[in-house]
Amino acid sequence: MEKKFRKEFASLGDIFTFTDECASAYKIDDAAKFSVDLVVEEFFTNMVKYNPESRNDVSISISRDGNKLVLTMVDTDVEQFDVTRAPEKNTSAPLEERTPGGLGIQIARKLMDSIDYEYVNRSSKITFTKTLEQ
């Protein structure tokens, strides 16, 4: 299933409705659905915050092939930012040594099995995969 969303914070409600529909259609359990919601929310919010030069809609697609869930987010007419190259955040560091930012990407790395990034014709495409419980 695929849908486009206006690139603004107010779209989050519609996005969660979309992920609800996908979870029902693909029989995604609550824990995996929470992971999908969290990753979609973190990355969509980043697109709104950090790619404001483009007001094009963001395309989100979710599919299931056997026990593999594939989530894709496409943001067009934007500068390149390869999320897979974002530095690892040291979650073992004492609180006073931790720096803000980057936690969303770190969480996505832990929740998903893989994250791929493609940048073609000023379009950023991020693909996440996750193995679902049968």
Added chain:
Amino acid sequence: MAIKTSTLDGGIGLIEPRGAIVGGDETVELRQAIADFVERNYEKLIIDLSKVTFLNSTGIGVLVSAQTTYAKKGWKVKLCGVNKNIDSIFVITKLTLVFDVSGTREEAVKSFS
């Protein structure tokens, strides 16, 4: 209001956010509620997350900030009512080692004594 605040016997401040904490007005309210208790010198604070359905990295950042502020002063902040999904985020970010988490509000209150 997404945030309810009150005080308990023993000089304990209580914050009860509800719904999703994702960096919007509700997160500003939560940050302000914590700051208010700090300003009023409440050395013990409970943040009851039992009505929180969703928490993103910004929301986690506010909780971390509360923990840092309280720890620096030698004060204590405790979380309770953490659901399974939010707990899984605390685990993967290793914040279970940082936050003092109780199962219920009653347990959190008791742990201050």
